[in-house]
Amino acid sequence: MSSTVDPNTFLDQPPNLRANDYFLLHFADNRQIFAQAVPYKRSKSFPPCKINKRTYSTHNLIGLPYGTVLEVGRDELIPLPEGEDLLPDESDITQMIEQQQQSDGSKKNDSDAAAVDVAAAAAAAAKADDTAAAVKEGEEPTKDNDNESNPETTVPSKKIIDNRNLIDDNTSQTLTQTQVHTLLSTQTPGSTIVAALISNSSTFSSKTAFSQAKYVKRKQLKYQPRCRIVRITPSTLCSAMHLRDARKICNLREDTLGQVLSNANVCAGQRVLVVDTAVQGIITASCVRRMGGYGSVLSLYCGQQPGYLDVVNRMNFTVMEKQALKWIAFGEVFGDYDEKKRQTERLLKDEESGEIVDVEKRDRDLIEWPASLQPHTRRYLTEDVKNEKKVSEFLSKRSARFARKLTRNTMLELRELVDGCRDVEESYNAAGPASSTASVGENKEAMVIDDNTDIPQDVRQCDSLIIATKYDPTATLLRLLPYLAPSCPFVIYHEFLEPLLETFRTLQNYYVVENQEDGNEVPMMRRRNIAINLRLTDTWFREFQVLEGRTHPNMSISQNGGYILLGTKLCPKTGTNEMDEQKVREIRARVGGRRGMRRKNVSAKRKNESAGGKDNEKRAKES
Numbered sequence: 001m002s003s004t005v006d007p008n009t010f011l012d013q014p015p016n017l018r019a020n021d022y023f024l025l026h027f028a029d030n031r032q033i034f035a036q037a038v039p040y041k042r043s044k045s046f047p048p049c050k051i052n053k054r055t056y057s058t059h060n061l062i063g064l065p066y067g068t069v070l071e072v073g074r075d076e077l078i079p080l081p082e083g084e085d086l087l088p089d090e091s092d093i094t095q096m097i098e099q100q101q102q103s104d105g106s107k108k109n110d111s112d113a114a115a116v117d118v119a120a121a122a123a124a125a126a127k128a129d130d131t132a133a134a135v136k137e138g139e140e141p142t143k144d145n146d147n148e149s150n151p152e153t154t155v156p157s158k159k160i161i162d163n164r165n166l167i168d169d170n171t172s173q174t175l176t177q178t179q180v181h182t183l184l185s186t187q188t189p190g191s192t193i194v195a196a197l198i199s200n201s202s203t204f205s206s207k208t209a210f211s212q213a214k215y216v217k218r219k220q221l222k223y224q225p226r227c228r229i230v231r232i233t234p235s236t237l238c239s240a241m242h243l244r245d246a247r248k249i250c251n252l253r254e255d256t257l258g259q260v261l262s263n264a265n266v267c268a269g270q271r272v273l274v275v276d277t278a279v280q281g282i283i284t285a286s287c288v289r290r291m292g293g294y295g296s297v298l299s300l301y302c303g304q305q306p307g308y309l310d311v312v313n314r315m316n317f318t319v320m321e322k323q324a325l326k327w328i329a330f331g332e333v334f335g336d337y338d339e340k341k342r343q344t345e346r347l348l349k350d351e352e353s354g355e356i357v358d359v360e361k362r363d364r365d366l367i368e369w370p371a372s373l374q375p376h377t378r379r380y381l382t383e384d385v386k387n388e389k390k391v392s393e394f395l396s397k398r399s400a401r402f403a404r405k406l407t408r409n410t411m412l413e414l415r416e417l418v419d420g421c422r423d424v425e426e427s428y429n430a431a432g433p434a435s436s437t438a439s440v441g442e443n444k445e446a447m448v449i450d451d452n453t454d455i456p457q458d459v460r461q462c463d464s465l466i467i468a469t470k471y472d473p474t475a476t477l478l479r480l481l482p483y484l485a486p487s488c489p490f491v492i493y494h495e496f497l498e499p500l501l502e503t504f505r506t507l508q509n510y511y512v513v514e515n516q517e518d519g520n521e522v523p524m525m526r527r528r529n530i531a532i533n534l535r536l537t538d539t540w541f542r543e544f545q546v547l548e549g550r551t552h553p554n555m556s557i558s559q560n561g562g563y564i565l566l567g568t569k570l571c572p573k574t575g576t577n578e579m580d581e582q583k584v585r586e587i588r589a590r591v592g593g594r595r596g597m598r599r600k601n602v603s604a605k606r607k608n609e610s611a612g613g614k615d616n617e618k619r620a621k622e623s
Helices: 090-136 145-149 177-185 191-197 209-224 235-242 254-263 283-290 309-313 317-325 330-335 337-348 361-364 375-384 388-407 411-419 471-484 497-508 581-591 596-620
Strands: 022-027 033-037 049-051 054-056 069-072 078-079 226-230 270-274 296-300 325-329 445-448 464-467 491-494 510-512 532-540 561-570
Touching: 022 177, 033 235, 049 191, 054 296, 054 581, 078 226, 090 388, 177 191, 191 209, 226 491, 235 283, 254 283, 270 283, 270 471, 283 309, 296 330, 296 471, 317 325, 317 388, 325 330, 325 411, 330 471, 337 411, 361 411, 464 471, 471 491, 471 497, 491 497, 497 510, 497 532
Parallel strands: 270 296, 270 464, 296 325, 445 510, 464 491
Antiparallel strands: 022 033, 022 226, 049 054, 069 078, 069 226, 491 561, 532 561
């Protein structure tokens, strides 16, 4: 009996935290920390989660749903029941304070009664002094008989509560620092410590409601910290890295990332070429997640291996999504094709047959899975290692290593893939036109044609091109344009405006040179541009505080989220206007040209029509 598997199950994200998954911890003070769900309490292979200079184990978090609120304890992260928020409810603290006051109320009754008697005696003495002073000055003493006889007409005095009498002299808190450290060392709950601080504050009751809320929030953040488990997505990944150090990702915000992906038309089934060495691989990871394993992402890296694999691995990709990601070295694209061909023949050419043999692919085909254990490996596991935990960890690492060998592309496969994306008849020169096209002005740039026919012509170019690098964007774009199919979008992100402005001007003045015998410049309508719909934009993003009666923009926001240059590539062979100059003049005369030419033509036509009408009337009268 055959079982059918729904392909959508591979794309659905799990609702609960799995073992070895990466996740984010969001705190109430806007801190965001990356962590990993380690299945063991202590493991040398996985780094621990560090919060406030203390390490915490995450083995007890496996299986919890995303969005669970955790309370940071002394030695562990304590999951809270559903419905809890990052900031504890103030009603719990208020209830604890009331209970503490009720327990201490019996002890203070005697002192309170004595204080009331002393206050009454002082008031009576003050009243007698005022009466005597009024009699000496010849004034009638004030009488309170009316108010006393009619208690219903007595106007109660309204107590004004504000912060005018507060003095910051560190004497309002009766709880000492030593006592607070004692409570922390005895693993006292954070809510109890906050309630003790509030009840021992002599100025808390005299503060306004807003001041009391701020005081409670500040103490809760310090002594009762909480965090929430958040799934890592392109948006949360970009936001966390921007909050940690925005300069490392060239101030790329999550709103700018969304603009880049949308304008590049990244979707399932596409072939996307990405150069994001300046943003730590965020765009590469976002493209892979957005495509869901369907299609391919060709990511270029500089060096011997990608330097931002840890950032990409934090997205918890599935096997299908990992298969869609192809890492391409810079030399495969920006290097000389003839040199690559000679290197391939020198390294992989078989001396006997004279053919190029892919050694890595041959070794990969020899691997059988499940692979049986070698005798020395079996002996090591049965005799030397007697702990089941270490045996399972060793076998999991071995399985992961074989999975990488079976799914990893060889150097020759990646080279054939890159060469199959390039149209050999396109070659853009950023330095200017060649010597054969010297008739064009020196400030004009041109496209030249290569006759290299060594690369196969049955190519499938990329559907999108995304560039986010610190190198020259103009030279990078012109070098990668042959890998982009016509009528497909390209997006360039940069932290500053000036490099993109230079690229924008270069693309506006870039055209194909046609060899003319008279040496004159190519007319404007006969030029073949390489890009249309050029737009240079930036995004402005601002957060708002939304509270009752206190809705306003946040005071501290990011100033700039970078700039984006958008465009659509034209076919270098057919991307031209096929109409001649005479046809263009006729269309302009009928539709209207520049500087009000249509208005002049229409007015002249009306004058001619009015003159013809008058002549017809005269002829009719004469007849």
